[in-house]
Amino acid sequence: MIRFFCLSISIASLLFQPARGENTDGDGAQLLVKSRARVIVDNDFGGDPDGLFQLAHQLLSPSVEVRGIIGSHHYPKGFYGYAGSADHGVEMAKELLDVMKLTGKVPVFQGANERLKDLSSPAYSEAAQFIVRESMRSDVSSPLYVVCGAGLTDLASAYLIEPKIAERIQVIWIGGPEHEGLAVPPPGKPQVEYNLGMDVKAAQVVFNQSALPIWQVPRNTYRQALVSYAELQLKLGGSGKLGSYLLVRLQDLLQRAKGSLGEAYVLGDSPLVLLSAMQSSWESDPSSSSYVTMHALRISDQGGYEKNPDGREIRVYTNLDTRMMFEDLYAKVARFDEKAR
Numbered sequence: 001m002i003r004f005f006c007l008s009i010s011i012a013s014l015l016f017q018p019a020r021g022e023n024t025d026g027d028g029a030q031l032l033v034k035s036r037a038r039v040i041v042d043n044d045f046g047g048d049p050d051g052l053f054q055l056a057h058q059l060l061s062p063s064v065e066v067r068g069i070i071g072s073h074h075y076p077k078g079f080y081g082y083a084g085s086a087d088h089g090v091e092m093a094k095e096l097l098d099v100m101k102l103t104g105k106v107p108v109f110q111g112a113n114e115r116l117k118d119l120s121s122p123a124y125s126e127a128a129q130f131i132v133r134e135s136m137r138s139d140v141s142s143p144l145y146v147v148c149g150a151g152l153t154d155l156a157s158a159y160l161i162e163p164k165i166a167e168r169i170q171v172i173w174i175g176g177p178e179h180e181g182l183a184v185p186p187p188g189k190p191q192v193e194y195n196l197g198m199d200v201k202a203a204q205v206v207f208n209q210s211a212l213p214i215w216q217v218p219r220n221t222y223r224q225a226l227v228s229y230a231e232l233q234l235k236l237g238g239s240g241k242l243g244s245y246l247l248v249r250l251q252d253l254l255q256r257a258k259g260s261l262g263e264a265y266v267l268g269d270s271p272l273v274l275l276s277a278m279q280s281s282w283e284s285d286p287s288s289s290s291y292v293t294m295h296a297l298r299i300s301d302q303g304g305y306e307k308n309p310d311g312r313e314i315r316v317y318t319n320l321d322t323r324m325m326f327e328d329l330y331a332k333v334a335r336f337d338e339k340a341r
Contacts, residue, residue: 035065036284037143039276040131042070042111043269044150044198045096046088047079049249050225051149052096053329054269056246059100060332061277064145067134069093070127072111072150075198080256086111086125099245100336111154116201119209122157131158135165145276147172149269151198156205159212166211172275174268175203176218177304179316182292183220192303193219203299207311214296214314215275221317222268227326229254229263235330240337267326271317274325288321 041058043051059066071089078084090110097103109130112123122128131154135144146169148155158165175195178185196203206212232250236243254261271289280287296311 031062033062035063035142037064037145037276038067038134038140039064040068040070040134040144040146041066041272042072042127042131042146042148042150042154043093044072044074044079044084044089045092046071046082046085047074047150048269049246049253050265050267050269052092052249053246053267054149054272055093055096056100056242057270057273057329057332058147058277059097059102059106060336061273063279064277065142066106067144068130069097069106069108070111070130070154071108072127072154073113073115073198074150080253086113086127096245099242101340112157115151115153115199116156116205119201119205120160122160123153124161125154125157127154128157128161131155131169132162132165135168136162144169145172146170147272147276149174149272150195151175152202152206153199155212156199156202156210159205159210163210166213169212170215171206171212172215172217172272173206174217174222174272176216178218178220179294179297179305182316182318183218186219186223189219196299196303200299200301200303203303204301207296207299208308211312213312215291215317216314217271217275217317217320221320222271223266224320224322225267225270225325226264226322227267229265232265236333239334240340242337242340243333246333270325270329271320273329274320275317278321278324278328286321288324289317290319291315291317 039058041055045051071086071093073086074084076084087110090108093108097106109127110125111127112125114123116123131146146155175193177193232247236247275286279285293313294316295308296314297305298308300306
């Protein structure tokens with residue numbers, strides 16, 4: 001029994017390595033899980049802390065290689081006192097990398113600090129140019145996911161710079177309102193869905209003008225990623241430096257909100273990991289979550305949907321495997337902190 005237990009620990013420790021790490025352990029043995037897809041993570045890390053939870057989870061997932069991280073802009077007035085700038089998002093992403101001892105191992109790019117001015121002019125940034133470079137590589141065959149947890153400014157700009165990227169990437173976007181016939185809006189909904197409202201013109205470029213393949217996680221679906229604060233305290237509070245860091249980021253927001261956010265929180269960006277990294281072994285696909293295929297609707301100037309029977313087909317996710325998503329997050333953070341100790 002002792003030998004079996006030790007072997008189990010050894011195998012488990014091999015499974016949970018940072019995504020950019022070498023595919024060997026300290027003795028040079030081959031890892032049991034290799035990366036089979038590339039990922040570009042685009043998020044407003046300086047705002048809602050769910051983006052940092054998602055980024056940590058993605059970096060700890062060995063089946064994907066995080067090729068780059070993009071700090072994108074938030075709303076001009078920021079979020080509960082946090083700056084809304086892309087450069088602040090870059091700072092927060094780098095802070096997480098430092099906690100995970102990955103400084104210098106994963107490049108971080110700054111997105112545009114402003115929304116698109118019109119539907120034909122890209123907002124040039126190092127982030128948009130990186131998306132184009134990575135998308136147009138001819139020396140790799142692994143699929144490339146661009147996973148977006150906020151506005152679409154940098155993705156839309158990359159497309160306007162080089163439309164051919166639409167043939168070479170898969171976009172996963174957290175955002176957009178409910179689709180008629182699939183769900184109803186939540187009570188007290190804002191006029192425009194939060195992420196879409198960060199840059200309506202960028203969403204119009206992506207949905208109305210481009211041929212970018214999209215897996216959309218609209219508001220009714222990402223709101224399923226609801227976890228209690230007590231559960232997060234229990235699962236992450238004693239794990240170590242990384243778990244404590246993520247909790248502190250959430251606690252800081254709860255304090256800024258003066259207790260008004262209740263005792264459950266939507267980690268709404270976590271589906272980006274579920275759909276890109278947590279795919280089935282054969283016929284790779286996020287097979288434990290449900291979606292419908294539909295023609296992409298047009299985005300109006302007001303941030304709503306307009307019918308578009310000629311639109312390309314996209315996936316719209318309706319139900320998420322939140323059990324696997326969160327249990328995997330807890331397990332990987334715990335393993336990381338255990339190894340760090």
